[in-house]
Amino acid sequence: xxxxxxDTATQFDPHRAIRDLRNLAARTxxxxxxxxxxxxxxxxxxxxxxxEELSTLPVTVEQDEAGNLWAYLPGRSADTVVVGSHLDSVxxxxxxxxxxGVMGGLEVLRSLAARPEPPARxxxxxxxxxxxxxxxxxxxxxxxxxxGTLDVDIIRELKDRQGDALPEVLAEHGVHIDAMEGxxxxxxxxxxxLELHIEQGPVLxxxxxxxxxxxxxxxxxxxxxxFDGQAAHAGTMPMPMRRDxxxxxxxxxxxxxxxxxxxxxxxxVGSVSCWPGVVTAVPGTTTCTMDMRHKDADALAAMFAEAxxxxxxxxxxxxxxxxxxxxxxxxPMVFDPVLVERVRDAVExxxxxxxxxxxxxxxxxxxxxxxxPTAMVFTSSIGGLSHTKEEDTPEDHxxxxxxxFHQAVVATVDAPM
Amino acid sequence: xxxxxxDTATQFDPHRAIRDLRNLAARTxxxxxxxxxxxxxxxxxxxxxxxEELSTLPVTVEQDEAGNLWAYLPGRSADTVVVGSHLDSVxxxxxxxxxxGVMGGLEVLRSLAARPEPPARxxxxxxxxxxxxxxxxxxxxxxxxxxGTLDVDIIRELKDRQGDALPEVLAEHGVHIDAMEGxxxxxxxxxxxLELHIEQGPVLxxxxxxxxxxxxxxxxxxxxxxFDGQAAHAGTMPMPMRRDxxxxxxxxxxxxxxxxxxxxxxxxVGSVSCWPGVVTAVPGTTTCTMDMRHKDADALAAMFAEAxxxxxxxxxxxxxxxxxxxxxxxxPMVFDPVLVERVRDAVExxxxxxxxxxxxxxxxxxxxxxxxPTAMVFTSSIGGLSHTKEEDTPEDHxxxxxxxFHQAVVATVDAPM
Numbered sequence: 001x002x003x004x005x006x007d008t009a010t011q012f013d014p015h016r017a018i019r020d021l022r023n024l025a026a027r028t029x030x031x032x033x034x035x036x037x038x039x040x041x042x043x044x045x046x047x048x049x050x051x052e053e054l055s056t057l058p059v060t061v062e063q064d065e066a067g068n069l070w071a072y073l074p075g076r077s078a079d080t081v082v083v084g085s086h087l088d089s090v091x092x093x094x095x096x097x098x099x100x101g102v103m104g105g106l107e108v109l110r111s112l113a114a115r116p117e118p119p120a121r122x123x124x125x126x127x128x129x130x131x132x133x134x135x136x137x138x139x140x141x142x143x144x145x146x147x148g149t150l151d152v153d154i155i156r157e158l159k160d161r162q163g164d165a166l167p168e169v170l171a172e173h174g175v176h177i178d179a180m181e182g183x184x185x186x187x188x189x190x191x192x193x194l195e196l197h198i199e200q201g202p203v204l205x206x207x208x209x210x211x212x213x214x215x216x217x218x219x220x221x222x223x224x225x226x227f228d229g230q231a232a233h234a235g236t237m238p239m240p241m242r243r244d245x246x247x248x249x250x251x252x253x254x255x256x257x258x259x260x261x262x263x264x265x266x267x268x269v270g271s272v273s274c275w276p277g278v279v280t281a282v283p284g285t286t287t288c289t290m291d292m293r294h295k296d297a298d299a300l301a302a303m304f305a306e307a308x309x310x311x312x313x314x315x316x317x318x319x320x321x322x323x324x325x326x327x328x329x330x331x332p333m334v335f336d337p338v339l340v341e342r343v344r345d346a347v348e349x350x351x352x353x354x355x356x357x358x359x360x361x362x363x364x365x366x367x368x369x370x371x372x373p374t375a376m377v378f379t380s381s382i383g384g385l386s387h388t389k390e391e392d393t394p395e396d397h398x399x400x401x402x403x404x405f406h407q408a409v410v411a412t413v414d415a416p417m
Numbered sequence: 418x419x420x421x422x423x424d425t426a427t428q429f430d431p432h433r434a435i436r437d438l439r440n441l442a443a444r445t446x447x448x449x450x451x452x453x454x455x456x457x458x459x460x461x462x463x464x465x466x467x468x469e470e471l472s473t474l475p476v477t478v479e480q481d482e483a484g485n486l487w488a489y490l491p492g493r494s495a496d497t498v499v500v501g502s503h504l505d506s507v508x509x510x511x512x513x514x515x516x517x518g519v520m521g522g523l524e525v526l527r528s529l530a531a532r533p534e535p536p537a538r539x540x541x542x543x544x545x546x547x548x549x550x551x552x553x554x555x556x557x558x559x560x561x562x563x564x565g566t567l568d569v570d571i572i573r574e575l576k577d578r579q580g581d582a583l584p585e586v587l588a589e590h591g592v593h594i595d596a597m598e599g600x601x602x603x604x605x606x607x608x609x610x611l612e613l614h615i616e617q618g619p620v621l622x623x624x625x626x627x628x629x630x631x632x633x634x635x636x637x638x639x640x641x642x643x644f645d646g647q648a649a650h651a652g653t654m655p656m657p658m659r660r661d662x663x664x665x666x667x668x669x670x671x672x673x674x675x676x677x678x679x680x681x682x683x684x685x686v687g688s689v690s691c692w693p694g695v696v697t698a699v700p701g702t703t704t705c706t707m708d709m710r711h712k713d714a715d716a717l718a719a720m721f722a723e724a725x726x727x728x729x730x731x732x733x734x735x736x737x738x739x740x741x742x743x744x745x746x747x748x749p750m751v752f753d754p755v756l757v758e759r760v761r762d763a764v765e766x767x768x769x770x771x772x773x774x775x776x777x778x779x780x781x782x783x784x785x786x787x788x789x790p791t792a793m794v795f796t797s798s799i800g801g802l803s804h805t806k807e808e809d810t811p812e813d814h815x816x817x818x819x820x821x822f823h824q825a826v827v828a829t830v831d832a833p834m
Binding site: 199200201202203206218220222232233234235236237238239240241244246247249250251253254257260261266267268269270271272273274276277278279280281282283286289290291293327359360361362384385386387388 | 616617619620623639648649655657658661668670671678681685688690693700706778779801804
C-alpha cells in the first residue's frame with residue numbers, strides 16, 4: 001500500500017467513519033437488520049444523527065424540495081464537488097448499503113473543514129431521499145428529482161401497502177410534490193459527483209480484492225411476459241392436447257439464462273404467477289417478469305432481441321402465444337473519464353491495482369451521471385449479499401474504500417482550475 | 418343404433434331429463450354460468466326444484482346427516498341399486514357437471530316408478546352434498562362421509578374465503594358434523610352404484626364418439642416441491658455464480674411433462690410462486706405444485722419415482738436443493754367388472770361401440786367404488802371444457818348417454834338374484 005499525501009491523511013480517519021456506521025446501525029437497526037425505510041420515524045432518526053454530526057462543522061445544512069439533505073462547505077470557487085449516497089434502507093436491510101457513502105462523505109467533509117484554508121472548490125455532502133423506493137416502489141427518488149427525470153404525475157398516484165398515498169406521507173416530512181421541481185437548482189455549479197458504495201455483488205470478493213473502480217452503470221431492460229395457453233383440468237386433458245403456459249414460461253426462463261451467459265450480461269426471471277394457479281388445473285396463463293442488464297448498449301439490444309425471439313419460440317413450442325409489456329428501461333451510463341482515472345489512481349495507491357467493473361445495480365450516481373461528471377468507488381461485499389441483515393464487508397476493505405474515495409475526492413476538489 | 422327393450426323405452430324419455438337440466442340452469446344459472454355453490458341459497462333452490470319433481474313420485478325423500486338427499490323407491494328386495502351425482506357447482510360453472518347425473522337418475526326413477534309392479538331390487542337416487550368442495554376446499558364431501566373417509570377433525574377447522582366456519586355454515590343447512598357419522602348407515606343393502614357424468618375432457622370428442630364406458634378412476638399423487646437456491650440481486654450476481662431456484666423449477670416442469678407423456682399418464686405443474694418474487698431479485702426459493710395421475714398403480718409409482726429423481730437432478734443442475742411436501746394421494750380404482758360389462762353392453766346398444774376410458778377426474782363414484790360395486794357412463798364434452806360457463810355437450814350425445822345409463826341401471830335393477 002502506498003502512502004497517501006500526508007497533509008490530508010493526518011485529518012482523514014476511516015475508522016471514525018466506521019464507528020459512525022456502527023453507531024447508526026445501533027440507533028436504527030438491530031438483530032433483524034436496518035430499519036431506515038424512507039419517510040418513516042426511523043429514517044428521520046438516522047437523519048437526526050447525521051444533523052448532530054454536521055452541527056459541529058462549519059457547514060450550511062439544508063433540506064431541498066425533494067427531501068434530500070445537503071451540507072455545504074464553501075471553497076474559493078463556486079464550482080462544487082458533490083459526494084453522497086443514501087441513509088434510507090430496505091426493511092430488514094444491511095448496515096452499509098447507502099450509509100457507507102454518507103458516513104464516508106461526512107468524514108471527507110470533516111477533513112476538508114479541518115483545513116486552515118478553504119479548499120479550491122466548494123464541497124457538498126448530500127443524503128439522497130428514498131434511494132431504495134422500498135415503500136412506494138419508486139427508487140432513486142431524490143436524485144431523479146434533482147436531475148429532473150422524476151415524473152410527478154406518476155408518483156402522485158403511488159400508495160404504500162397500507163394504502164397511504166405518497167403525497168400525504170411526503171408532506172409529513174416537509175416535501176410537497178408540486179413544489180419539488182425547485183430542487184433542480186441544486187445542480188447549479190456542480191462540477192463533479194463521486195459516490196462510495198458497497199458492490200452488493202460477489203465480483204470483487206471473487207477476484208480477491210477489497211475495492212474496485214466503477215466504470216459506469218449497466219443498461220437495463222425490464223419487461224413483463226404474458227404466456228397464454230388454455231386452462232384445462234389436470235386430470236382429463238391428455239398431454240398431447242395441452243397448451244400449457246407454464247411449460248412455455250419454463251422453456252423461456254432456461255433460454256433467457258443462456259442468452260445472459262452468452263453475452264456475459266445478466267438475465268433474470270424474478271417472479272412468476274399462474275392462472276388459475278391451482279394444483280388441479282393446467283395453467284392457462286403464466287405471467288413472469290424479465291430483467292436483463294449489460295454495460296454495452298449494443299449487447300443489451302442484441303440480448304433483448306434474442307429474448308423476444310426465445311419467448312416466441314417457447315410459446316409456439318407449447319401451442320401458446322406470448323405478449324410483452326414494457327416495465328422499465330435505462331441505457332448504460334459510462335462514467336466521466338477524468339474522474340474515473342482519478343479513482344483508478346486512488347485504488348492503485350491504496351490496494352495496488354486498477355481493477356474496473358460496471359455497477360450491475362442502479363445508484364444515485366446513475367441519475368447524477370445523466371447531468372454531471374460522475375464516478376464511483378466500490379468496496380467488496382461478503383458473499384455478494386445485500387438487502388439483507390447478513391450484508392457485510394471486511395473492515396479492512398471498508399477502510400481501503402474510504403481511503404481511496406477520500407483521495408479521489410480531494411484530488412477533484414483541489415485539481416487545478 | 419339398436420333399439421332398447423320396448424317395455425322400458427316407452428317410459429324413459431331422455432329429452433324430459435334434458436328439459437329438467439335446462440329448467441335447472443334457468444333457475445340457478447345465467448349468462449355467467451351456474452351458481453349452485455354448495456351450502457348457499459342457490460344450491461338450496463336447486464334442491465327445492467329436485468324435491469318438487471320427487472314430490473310427484475311414490476318415493477321416500479330424506480336428507481341424511483351429511484346433507485345428501487336420497488329418494489327411495491322400494492323394490493321386491495331390500496338390495497338397493499343407487500344412482501346419483503351432485504347438483505352443486507363451482508362458481509360460474511357449467512350446466513351439466515353433476516346435474517346431468519342427478520336429472521338422468523331422476524328420469525330413471527320416473528321410469529321405474531311408472532311400472533305397474535315394484536322392481537326386483539330397491540332403487541335410490543342420491544344428490545351428493547358438496548362434490549365440488551369449491552367453498553371449503555374439501556371435494557367429495559357427502560360421498561366421502563357416507564363411505565367413511567371424511568376426517569371430521571380436519572373439516573371442523575375449514576373456513577371459506579369470508580372466514581365463515583364450515584360447522585356453522587353446514588348447521589344452517591341441517592348438517593351437524595358431530596352427528597354426521599350416522600349417514601354411513603345409508604350403505605346398508607346397497608349392491609351397486611352407477612353414475613352418469615360428462616367427461617370434462619376431450620377424449621371422446623377426439624375419438625368422434627358421443628358416449629363412453631368408464632373403466633375406473635385414475636390414481637393421483639399430489640406434492641408440493643420447494644426448490645431452495647440463493648436469493649441475489651438481479652444486477653450484481655454474475656450468471657455463473659447464481660443458484661436460481663426458478664431455473665431449477667423450470668427444468669423440473671419440462672422433465673415432468675416428458676414423464677407424463679412417456680407413461681401415457683398426465684402430469685401438471687399447476688401453480689408456482691417465487692421468493693422474494695420481485696423483478697430485481699434472483700428467486701431464492703421457488704415453490705410449485707405437482708399433480709400426476711395414472712390408471713395403473715405401478716405406472717403411477719414409476720412416474721412418482723422418476724419425478725422425484727427429476728426434481729433432484731433439476732435442483733442439482735442449478736446448485737439448488739429440493740424437498741417435497743405431500744398434499745394428496747388416492748390409488749387407482751378399477752370399477753366392478755360385472756357393472757362395467759353392463760355399461761359396455763349399453764354403450765354398444767346405443768352407439769355401436771365399447772370404447773373405454775378411465776376417468777381422469779375424481780367423482781363421487783371414486784368414493785363409492787371403495788365400498789360397493791360401481792360403474793360410470795360418460796358423455797362427451799365440447800372442447801373438453803368444464804368448470805366454466807362454456808361447458809356443453811351436443812344434445813344427441815346427452816340423449817345417448819341418458820339412454821345407455823338407463824339401460825345399464827335397469828339391467829342391474831332387474832338382473833336375476
